[in-house]
Amino acid sequence: MEDDKYTTELNVAVRAVHMACLLCQKVQKGLLSSTFVDQFKSKDDSSPVTVADWSVQATISWILSETFGCDNVSIVAEEDVQTLSKPESANLLEVVVKTVNECLNEAPRFGLKCPAQALGSTQILEAISRCNSAGGPFGKHWVLDPVDGTVGFLRGSQYAVALALINNSKVVIGVLGCPNYPIKNDWLVKNQPPCQATPELSLTNPGMWEEGCILYTRRGSGEAWMQPLLHGNKKLIWPNSAKLVRVSSIEDPELATFCEPVEQANTNHAFTAGLAHNVGLRKKPLRVHSMVKYAAIARGDAEIFMKFARAGYKEKIWDHAAGVLLVQEAGGVVTDAGGRALDFSKGIYLEGLDRGIIACCGAKLHEKIIGSVYASWDSSNL
C-alpha cells in the first residue's frame, strides 16, 4: 500500500508551493505595473527567465534542504545560476535576495521554519545551484519547474509552480500551484479570450487574479485535491478547505474541450486541428500557457490536452511530472502519442517519447485520439 507513504513530503511540498505562488503573484503584479524594470533575462535558448524563476527555485530548494537535509535531497530543476552570477546581474541578484528573504520570513505562517537570519547572496546562489541533480532511475528526486510558462507569466496570464517527487522512476507526488487559476469551476474556459487579448487584466480588475489554487496528489491514492491560495495575512490551517477534484465524465467528442500550448513554436497547431477534426471535436481549442493545462483536465474543466513539439525537441521531466500524476490520480489517462506511459527514469528528458503527449479525462476519448494520430501522421509534415 502506498496510501500512507510520502505524507510528510506531500505536506511540505504543498506548503512550499503555496509560498512560491504568493511570491510569484507579488512579482507578477510588480512586472505588470512596471515598477520592476530589468527583471527578466533571456536564456541561451532565448526563452525568458525572471526574478520569480530564481526566487522560487531558491525558496523551494532551501525549504526542502532544511526539512529533509541537504545531503538527502536530490533536486532536478529548470534554472541555473549562470546568468544570475554575472557581474552585470548584480541588481537582479539583489532583487532575488530580497524576494527570497521576504518569502521565507512568512514560512511560519505556512507551518514551516524560516531561516534564523536573512540569507545572503552566496547562500541563495547555492540554494539555486543545489538543484542540479540529473535525476535518473534510482532513488528519490524532487523535480521542480519554478515558473512553468514563463511567457504566460510575463504576459499576465497563466503559469504554474510545479513540484513533483520521483521515487525509483515513478512520480509519487505531484503538486501544481496555479496562481492565476481561480477555484471557480469553468473559469478558464469562460475567461479564455480576455486572458489572452488583455494581459493588463490584473490591473484593470484588481483582485480577480488573487484567487488561484493548488492541486496535489499522491500516487496510488486515486484522489487529487485542490486548495485555494491564501490571501492577506491568514495562517495556513491544514487542510485549508481542500476539496477533491475529478476529471470530466464527458466521452462524446462533440462536447469535449481540448487544450494546447499557446505558442505555435511549442506545438503544431495545424496537426492538432486536423486531429481534432478527425476525432469529431467541435469546440475551438483552449490555448493556455503552462501546466495549467494538466490542472484543467484534472479539475474537469477540459477533457483533452495535446502537445506535439517539433521533431528533435526533447520534453523535460519538470514540464510534465506533477501534471501527469494529477491527471492520472484524478481519473484520467496520459501517454505519448503511441499510447505508452511517459518515462521519468532517464534523467532530465522524457527520452523515447513517441511524437507527442496526450492527456484525456477517460480511456474512450484517449483511444480515439491515439487511433487518429496513427491515421493522420503519415500525411503530416511532422
Ligand SMILES: Nc1ncnc2c1ncn2[C@@H]1O[C@H](COP(=O)(O)OS(=O)(=O)O)[C@@H](OP(=O)(O)O)[C@H]1O
Ligand atoms: N520548442 C519547444 N517545443 C516544445 N516545448 C518547448 C519548446 N521550447 C520550450 N518548451 C517548453 O514548453 C514549456 C511551455 O509550454 P507551454 O505549454 O506553456 O507553452 S505555451 O507558452 O503555451 O506556448 C516551457 O516551459 P517553461 O520554460 O517553464 O515556460 C518549455 O520547457
Ligand SMILES: [Mg+2]
Ligand atoms: Mg516549464
